[in-house]
Amino acid sequence: MNKPSSAQNKKVAATYISELPSSTLPSPHSLLTEQQQAKGTDQPSRKRQSKNKSLLGGGKLWFPLGSGILFVALWQIEVFHKIFDLKKYQLPLPSAIASSIQENWSLLLSYTGYTLAEAVLGMIIGSLFGFFIALIATASPRWGAGSLTLVAALNAVPIVALAPIMNLWFGDGIGSRIAIVTATTMAAMALNAYKGMSSVDPLALDLMHSYAANKGKVFRYLRIQHSLPYVFTALKINATASMIGAIVGEFFFSSQGLGYLLSNSIKIAKMPLGWSCIVLAAIAGIIFYMVVERLEKVCIRWHPSQRT
Amino acid sequence: MNIQPQKVQASLVIMLVIMITMLAGCGGMKRASTDTGTTANANEATSTEPVTVKLQLKWVPQAQFAGYFVAKDKGYYEQEGLNVEILPGGPDIVPEQQVAGGSADIGVDWVGSLLTSQEQEMPLIQIAQIFQKSGLVVVSKKSAGINTPADLKGKKVGNWMGGNEFELLALFDKYGLDPNKDVSFTKQGFTMDQFLGGELDAASAMTYNEYQILLESGLKDSDLNVIDMNDEGVAMLEDNLFANKEWLDANKETAAKFVRASLKGWKDAIADPEAAVDSVMKQAESGSTTKEHQLKMMQEVAKLIQPEGFDETKMGYTDEKMFQQTADIALKFGVIKEAANVQEAYTNEIVDMASKTQ
Numbered sequence: 001m002n003k004p005s006s007a008q009n010k011k012v013a014a015t016y017i018s019e020l021p022s023s024t025l026p027s028p029h030s031l032l033t034e035q036q037q038a039k040g041t042d043q044p045s046r047k048r049q050s051k052n053k054s055l056l057g058g059g060k061l062w063f064p065l066g067s068g069i070l071f072v073a074l075w076q077i078e079v080f081h082k083i084f085d086l087k088k089y090q091l092p093l094p095s096a097i098a099s100s101i102q103e104n105w106s107l108l109l110s111y112t113g114y115t116l117a118e119a120v121l122g123m124i125i126g127s128l129f130g131f132f133i134a135l136i137a138t139a140s141p142r143w144g145a146g147s148l149t150l151v152a153a154l155n156a157v158p159i160v161a162l163a164p165i166m167n168l169w170f171g172d173g174i175g176s177r178i179a180i181v182t183a184t185t186m187a188a189m190a191l192n193a194y195k196g197m198s199s200v201d202p203l204a205l206d207l208m209h210s211y212a213a214n215k216g217k218v219f220r221y222l223r224i225q226h227s228l229p230y231v232f233t234a235l236k237i238n239a240t241a242s243m244i245g246a247i248v249g250e251f252f253f254s255s256q257g258l259g260y261l262l263s264n265s266i267k268i269a270k271m272p273l274g275w276s277c278i279v280l281a282a283i284a285g286i287i288f289y290m291v292v293e294r295l296e297k298v299c300i301r302w303h304p305s306q307r308t
Numbered sequence: 309m310n311i312q313p314q315k316v317q318a319s320l321v322i323m324l325v326i327m328i329t330m331l332a333g334c335g336g337m338k339r340a341s342t343d344t345g346t347t348a349n350a351n352e353a354t355s356t357e358p359v360t361v362k363l364q365l366k367w368v369p370q371a372q373f374a375g376y377f378v379a380k381d382k383g384y385y386e387q388e389g390l391n392v393e394i395l396p397g398g399p400d401i402v403p404e405q406q407v408a409g410g411s412a413d414i415g416v417d418w419v420g421s422l423l424t425s426q427e428q429e430m431p432l433i434q435i436a437q438i439f440q441k442s443g444l445v446v447v448s449k450k451s452a453g454i455n456t457p458a459d460l461k462g463k464k465v466g467n468w469m470g471g472n473e474f475e476l477l478a479l480f481d482k483y484g485l486d487p488n489k490d491v492s493f494t495k496q497g498f499t500m501d502q503f504l505g506g507e508l509d510a511a512s513a514m515t516y517n518e519y520q521i522l523l524e525s526g527l528k529d530s531d532l533n534v535i536d537m538n539d540e541g542v543a544m545l546e547d548n549l550f551a552n553k554e555w556l557d558a559n560k561e562t563a564a565k566f567v568r569a570s571l572k573g574w575k576d577a578i579a580d581p582e583a584a585v586d587s588v589m590k591q592a593e594s595g596s597t598t599k600e601h602q603l604k605m606m607q608e609v610a611k612l613i614q615p616e617g618f619d620e621t622k623m624g625y626t627d628e629k630m631f632q633q634t635a636d637i638a639l640k641f642g643v644i645k646e647a648a649n650v651q652e653a654y655t656n657e658i659v660d661m662a663s664k665t666q
Binding site: 059063067070074079083087088089090107171172253254255260263264266267268269270271 | 400421427428
């Protein structure tokens with residue numbers, strides 16, 4: 001018999017993984033009835049959804065948006081100040097924050113770009129390192145298993161301790177903050193990718209064995225593909241963790257960036273400017289997260305979580 | 309049959325609004341009760357036991373604050389019936405915020421940051437001006453070729469920021485330098501390592517602290533170019549004593565006693581620097597500084613508290629002209645956006661009370 005081509009291997013393996021249920025293989029008959037049942041229960045909810053859309057322009061959006069506006073309105077008329085007995089310098093009004101954003105727009109924008117660059121670059125480098133560690137740990141468990149524990153231990157080191165060390169190693173430029181973000185994002189990626197690479201279904205491994213696939217091919221077509229959903233989970237976690245790492249790293253040794261501006265504004269009593277930094281950091285973090293989510297939709301279209 | 313989700317959502321919103329209005333009512337009542345509580349306590353305490361006064365320093369214990377350590381050591385505060393707690397400062401401690409928030413009663417900081425805090429409606433008022441002259445200078449090695457402030461263009465200039473940068477910002481503005489574009493305005497650490505290592509072309513230094521560190525590390529006066537803020541006309545008043553307005557209104561006598569004892573301590577410190585350094589070294593973190601460095605600091609600080617030609621009886625008084633000059637510089641160079649209300653920013657009433665019953 002001919003050895004199956006690598007392309008065939010890939011196709012079979014991919015389809016096998018994506019359609020693999022958690023329990024036993026279903027018979028074609030039961031699959032069909034499941035689909036029919038699914039279609040049956042779908043109908044009433046679809047009708048309700050379309051009704052909502054026509055009436056309130058997307059019912060799902062109205063409630064969060066409305067409560068958000070209500071929250072800001074309450075804040076502006078100082079309801080929270082009365083409840084928690086706060087002064088205006090402890091919690092600036094949204095109008096003061098908005099005017100501060102407007103006045104310092106170019107500065108805030110350039111600093112946001114700076115901090116975002118730190119976060120993105122650090123996350124990419126850290127994720128690459130983490131993935132590499134997971135690869136080693138899966139490929140040779142004898143030598144690699146210890147590295148996972150090391151990476152987890154590194155994750156436990158607080159940024160407060162990392163910042164001065166990175167500052168000594170990389171100077172007080174952008175390099176030291178990228179190093180901090182790298183250190184804090186390695187662990188999530190390493191652990192998630194390792195889980196993805198090692199939790200392959202034994203039946204899939206048997207199939208590859210039956211195709212006489214060597215270890216490299218098993219990695220290429222099975223393990224790495226299987227780890228992609230986990231990798232994207234780690235990327236989503238790292239997206240937010242990297243923003244935190246970049247901003248906190250800037251608190252200690254930096255002359256630029258949102259973290260520096262935030263900590264300095266508080267010290268020189270420019271509270272609205274500090275809060276503007278918080279607002280912009282939140283927006284940047286959300287955008288970063290949404291980009292990663294979009295990337296996930298594009299890259300792992302075959303995964304059940306993207307198909308339901 | 310089914311509870312419509314929209315009805316549930318609407319009732320949740322209504323419940324939330326009711327909860328918030330109830331909390332608002334309770335919150336208002338709580339604030340009223342705590343206000344009456346503190347004033348009652350203040351009136352009672354002045355009669356018998358020593359009154360506790362918390363002093364928030366601008367930085368860690370050093371000869372810059374010698375007067376307070378001497379006053380505590382020699383028992384001047386005790387004689388006035390005060391139990392003074394001296395709270396050390398640090399990199400993330402802002403004295404104005406500690407005093408405004410009530411964690412301390414009186415604070416030591418620079419007038420520039422007091423003005424910006426007052427602009428943000430913090431209830432603070434200055435009760436004494438201790439340092440009459442600014443001690444901030446910009447040092448550079450002669451090899452960097454910064455002979456005039458205009459030469460700072462394109463160079464890496466350092467400052468500790470966090471409220472200490474205002475005189476430099478005024479200097480940049482005077483010479484038409486944009487701190488974000490024309491100058492690389494960098495955050496300086498607490499040591500002079502960045503300057504000594506060549507990372508900074510020009511660094512900020514206090515005449516009584518960092519400048520002495522440079523001399524101790526082997527550099528000589530002849531190796532350094534110094535830009536003095538006083539000579540450039542951009543100097544702002546520095547170390548002062550300020551208090552929480554609400555606390556002060558209820559505790560004027562206590563504040564006057566504190567100022568009286570503190571000025572006594574300062575006079576002693578200036579007259580006998582060695583003994584002052586002993587008091588300071590008791591409070592300083594062991595290993596953080598040396599007696600020689602503190603002695604140098606004490607001698608330099610004395611020059612700032614009592615500059616040449618200064619009337620000694622006026623120690624602690626806020627000079628109206630100089631405060632106005634500081635406020636004008638702050639306004640002109642963008643430290644504060646609107647002109648400060650100088651009449652309400654400081655008061656000499658407490659120093660007057662302090663000098664009367666001497």
